[in-house]
Amino acid sequence: MRRSITTGLIFGLLGLATAGAWAAGGRHGGPLTAGSPRHPQGLQLRMTFGWTGLTQPDQPLITGIDVWFPKGSVYNGGSYPRCSLRTLDVRGPEGCPRGAIMGKGSGVAFADTTLTRPRITVVNGGPREVYFYTVLNNPARVQEPVVGHITPAHGDFSYHLSATIPESLRVVAGVPIELTSLSFSAGRGTWLATTNAPAGIRITTIFDNGLHTTYQVWVQDSR
Numbered sequence: 474m475r476r477s478i479t480t481g482l483i484f485g486l487l488g489l490a491t492a493g494a495w496a497a498g499g500r501h502g503g504p505l506t507a508g509s510p511r512h513p514q515g516l517q518l519r520m521t522f523g524w525t526g527l528t529q530p531d532q533p534l535i536t537g538i539d540v541w542f543p544k545g546s547v548y549n550g551g552s553y554p555r556c557s558l559r560t561l562d563v564r565g566p567e568g569c570p571r572g573a574i575m576g577k578g579s580g581v582a583f584a585d586t587t588l589t590r591p592r593i594t595v596v597n598g599g600p601r602e603v604y605f606y607t608v609l610n611n612p613a614r615v616q617e618p619v620v621g622h623i624t625p626a627h628g629d630f631s632y633h634l635s636a637t638i639p640e641s642l643r644v645v646a647g648v649p650i651e652l653t654s655l656s657f658s659a660g661r662g663t664w665l666a667t668t669n670a671p672a673g674i675r676i677t678t679i680f681d682n683g684l685h686t687t688y689q690v691w692v693q694d695s696r
């Protein structure tokens with residue numbers, strides 16, 4: 474049985490970043506349980522980020538996000554239908570195998586004083602990539618996949634997800650896009666799984682002014 478983990482990453486950056494992390498699993502009202510190396514437990518991951526606190530002229534643009542998943546985390550992208558970057562570029566998620574669509578999300582951003590709400594489709598790209606296909610409608614329509622590169626990690630972490638925001642999504646029609654919040658959910662079957670109880674997740678946010686912020690957060694039972 475797949476269980477659901479809701480992860481909102483709670484951290485702070487000079488008043489700039491906020492978010493939060495909870496977990497829920499097992500039968501409704503039951504305790505969160507984990508799988509084992511022989512029987513990994515499938516998960517649905519929900520993540521929420523927020524970046525606020527600076528005045529608009531001082532708001533740096535987010536250029537990338539790195540996430541390190543704790544030991545016991547399992548990514549099975551090679552075991553599910555996948556979509557290629559070329560297919561996404563030409564046809565979007567509609568051109569991908571139905572089984573490659575793993576989740577969705579949305580965000581809130583400002584293009585100067587205009588509110589824009591990016592829409593995100595999470596697409597399996599195989600054992601080393603996951604795509605966050607993003608659509609913006611203001612100040613102009615832009616459709617672009619954000620590529621998440623997945624590599625093995627060591628020590629306290631099983632693997633590392635690194636995603637760089639393309640320039641075409643950071644500046645649209647000459648207007649900087651200032652992202653203030655982002656949330657998505659992803660997971661089907663054992664595409665994402667765990668072999669032990671969820672532990673600390675490390676997140677680094679990268680900004681265009683050279684600032685890097687790194688926080689480690691802990692998944693908590695939401696019940």
